[in-house]
Amino acid sequence: MQERLIYLYERWLAKTASEPERQEFMALLENAGPENGLAPLMKDAWQKAKEEEGLFTDEQKINLANTVIAKAAKPAESGTPVRRMQSFPRKWLRYAAAVALLLGVAFVYYLAVDKQPATDPRNLSDNNPNNNIQPGGDRAVLTLADGTEIVLDSASNGTLAKQGNARVVKLANGQIAYDLAGKSQTEMLNTMRTPKGGLYQLTLPDGSRVWLNAASSITFPVAFIGKERKVKITGEAYFEVARNQSKPFLVDIDGESLVEVLGTSFNINAYRDDVGIRSTLISGSIKVSSENKKMDPAILRPGQTFMDGKIASLDIAHVLAWKNGILDFTGRSLQSIMKDIERWYDIDVEYKGAIPDLKLKGEMDRGVRLDDLIRILEQYGLQTQLEGRKLIIAEKK
DSSP, X not given: OHHHHHHHHHHHHTTOOOHHHHHHHHHHHHHOOGGGTHHHHHHHHHHHHHHOOSSSOHHHHHHHHHHHHHHHHSOOOTTOOBOOOOOOOGGGHHHHHHHHHHHOHHHHHHHHOBOOXXXXXXXXXXXOGGGOOOOOEEOOEEEOTTSOEEEGGGSOSEEEEEETTEEEEEOTTSOEEEXXXXXXXXXXXXXXXXXXXXXXXXEOTTSOEEEEOTTOEEEEESSOOSSSEEEEEEEEEEEEOOOOTTSOEEEEETTTEEEEXXXXXXXXXXXXXXXXXXXXXXXXXXXXXXXXXXXXXXXXXXXXXXXXXXXXXXXXXXXXXXXXXXXXXXXXXXXXXHHHHHHHHTOEEEESSSXXXXXXXXXXXXXXXHHHHHHHHHTTTEEEEEETTEEEEEEOO
């Protein structure tokens, strides 16, 4: 979140932010605090405010500073829905005033403006907790060889289980790793699954690292005992494979395609409800083939993707946006984007009438709450209605 907040902040100050970026910046700013990046921005703003001459009159500076400090510290009145930033520690309230001086009345508005009651069902009401759907996070279930399931997001750090000669360990950073003690003679398979709204990281027994996106899975042995290292995935995963030229690394993509590597990083998108299987090489070299031998193997170079039997070049930043905490809209259809939103926010999307034929652009932080994201989507001329966990979308008439 911090890198995205700083990027949007700089765009705002340079007056180059688009309207969706402005909305996203306000949404992130509203929920930010000193622990996730707001304090450095405020310090920077305070310094710029001291250096800037003639930005506001003295009277305007005093009024804005007093307003933002008072509103930041004042609790909301009962019965009045107020969108608020987290309370400021007193020692840096002056930074809030500096931000107000630089960003102007709009910032104060987001701190303290009363939201109008939602009389139109397309409007979101902050009084309704069903509308405050949070983004996804680190959530996954690990299924052991004997069928035992471990809910990883609620499990304590340390050893979770023993599988043959391997200990399954949850590290202090929340990631899962396998600690081998000696050679294993029996193949035991484990499966990690993320639900909709889930994301997780895993270190395989050979040291290879895997990032699982929402609604995805990976099945792998607790020790690679044969002549190859083979895993199976569904959904989307990013790999950084430990090099071992004597033991190639193979990825079975939902029983349809096979990716072979020696040591490299790559991304695989294989959601069944999306456009098709896409294998994208980030570094190194991979060979992509089909399990049923219906196509010739293809060898990819960094920056290339393989889909529907064809090789194409892609912007790696767009491919890895999900791993880097970004929802990327650039060059994508509305339907494709909403598939990602369904998986990340654990909602269902329904279209009223024809699916709007829109090509969107830009990106936003995946930490934004759903109602804030909807407000950004509405900047593209969409009508929205949220009923529980179902989002209904239509074009504005």
